[in-house]
Amino acid sequence: MRTSCTDSLKGRALTFRPTAEYEIFQQARIEQDTAPWRRRYGHRAGVEGTISQGVGAFGLRGSRYCGLAKTPLQHHFTGAATHLARIDAWLTGRPHARTRIHPSQHSAPLGEIQRGGIDQQRPEVPVGGGRVGVYGGASGMPPIT
Template sequence: MLARGLLLWPEVQHAAARREHEALQQAKARQETDIWKRQYQHRAGVEGTMRKQSTASRPAVPATEDSPRPAKTSLQHSFTAAAMNFARLDAWLTGTPFAPTRTPPFAALRPAG
């Protein structure tokens, strides 16, 4: 696995980034034209209608009352984390070894001994 900042072929990667940047700039410029705005206006109207229909079927309730689960989920995550920490502490105190891990292919090439 390569480090995040490592460039194998800088000129190739820079060219690809430049092409991506230019395409993004062209798309942004195209969105400023009257033709694009006229075409998108119809789509925006349809999306707005769909949004109104989807929210009309459920009552307008603040998000905190609409979904009381996050507090319970947070509590469950805390208990799960605590249980995992106790299991790790027990393994450390009793000297129980960790589960064996897979041998990486490169390490498998190393001579025995």
């Protein structure tokens, strides 16, 4: 029976939280189903996309300079490059990258796809120069239709 539940040699481990902590988690889960929370989280997703683009396309995490004197300068140049890449994508009509789908959702029912639960409506368009045009959407630019 244990082989059908888990791959662990020790078996399954359950965590029972204290009542107060459990109630906090339950309240947080209820709050996550509200429209204001989803709006706030949508803003965070846009910021995460911006950071992802900076790291992936422009090397944001690494600095070419030693010390703190010129590192902020590189951050400013990276921000300017990100803005220029987004302006270029907007002016040339290059859409955002497709939303990636988790492998567990590949076989979702058609109704879920039609309701917009899984984003498969966007055409797959290659982004020029690797990852330059990939961004999360909080750029303030109108959506490309």
